[in-house]
Amino acid sequence: MGMTRRCFLGGAAAVPFFIGGCATRGGVRRVSANGKVNVAIIGCGTIAKGTNVPGFLQDSRCRVTTVCDVIELAPDYFYGARGSDFGAEGFENRDGIYGKGVCGWCVIRDMVNRKYGNTDCRVVTDWRDVIDDPTIDAVAICTPDHWHAIMSIAAMKAGKHVFCQKPMSLSVAEGQEMVRVAKETGVTFQVGNQGATNPKFRLSEEIVLNGYAGKINGATICISACDHWIGHGRSAARAPLPRYFSEEAWNMWQGPARHWEDNAYIPSIHDPTCWRFNSRYGNGMIADFGAHEFDQLQRGLGTQFTGPVAIENMESDYATGSDRDVFSWPSEFRFDIVYGNGVRCHVRKIDKENGWPRQTIFHCEKGDVGSYAGQGKLPDSLKNFKESDLTDKDIKLDRPNEGHDGSKFHESDFLDGIFENRQVASTCEMGHRTITIAHIANICARMQLKSLRWDPKSEKFTGAYADEANRFLAVEYRNGWGLGV
16 A cells, blocks of 8 residues: 555655555446445544435435444544533443434444444444455545545545535545546545535526526625634643544554644644634635535536636635634625636625525526525426426436435435436536635635636636636645555
8 A cells, every 4th residue: 555554654754655556456336226335434423424324324225334534432422512511531332322412333333233223334444454454335425524535535536425514625636536536436426515416406507507587697605604613712722632642543543644742632723623724624714614515506507517707805804913823714794706707706704694595596587596505596487386397308317216316315315326327416517616616715814815817717817816726726734644645
């Protein structure tokens, strides 16, 4: 594999981990029509426990055979809500049953074994063991964002199909390489974006895309802000390493990210779900929620394989003080996404009290179309528009097989792609183009600029400040890790 299971702990002197070349090592994993897809879960936290593992377990065409994480049991905080008041230390297991407030490989293993009525689920703590396992056909990558590209590329080059949670990448350069490898290996790759297969979203997007609502005059997106959670505030205080982390596990969790001085643990960015606020591990809420909302925008505009030409009117509270390295992304933001055809989408944070719920709305001649406060929104003239009203001449977005839409189980669409040897509704390239919007908006905020021009063909910034902005298109890897280019 180019590196032993231990030598990455040596820091910068470690040998880089990569799988060279473009072809898969043993060919793409193929499964017979009557076979089962053997799935491994990498990352046993909140998103695995609440979304992806249940999605795979409900589909009899697959078998979850392996779970992988460096943590046996840890707190489970979901988007700012503590499952209990035990903090990082006081959870327990009673007769194999765990409360809502815990996650980790032990919890996921027991979920799998209860479903299948046995004790066959294998546990590994090093994800490279999953890549090396010839019995595994597909992986679900449910880790923090800084691991997505490295793990996805290694899995694809091993011939395994990949279900990668959103946000798909930590940088534009990562996404480009993921797209390249996905095309060259031919594996089925699905981004964990349920909206791509949600029939209500799809109908709204097709109404807009095919002109049934008239000319698009603009769009509005409201997404969650980076208001800090878990009760920490924006504190840069260090704390002892929680007991659920061994020193080895802590180093592996950080992986390619640059360690803090003295390998410090900072609860405000290292506790569960808090990592998304630091650029070493995540890209803030513009990426976390934008992965959903910008995807709807792209589909409605028919720009899934390209993107906007500018970010304009950026206003943010991007940190200017000494804590900028800790809290990397703005908690307040407003900006416009501008497309080459003149369509402008205004993005702002959710403010329910003042009439700005979560939404992705296209402002069209006949009225507003899209999703608003969790509900579909159509003008009165289109209230009765149905999918069957689309004609053979209309552009139609990808339709999962019957019963496999994203309002139920997105994972089944992924399995369809594996069995039918095809791509699915939320492909690697679509996911890359979607999250690129978040990356370029974050770069604009990071540089404290009002606007930046973007060329979606070359995937580079152009115009004023382009040279400096383009330096932010890639991330730096440490501790011996790399993409394998």
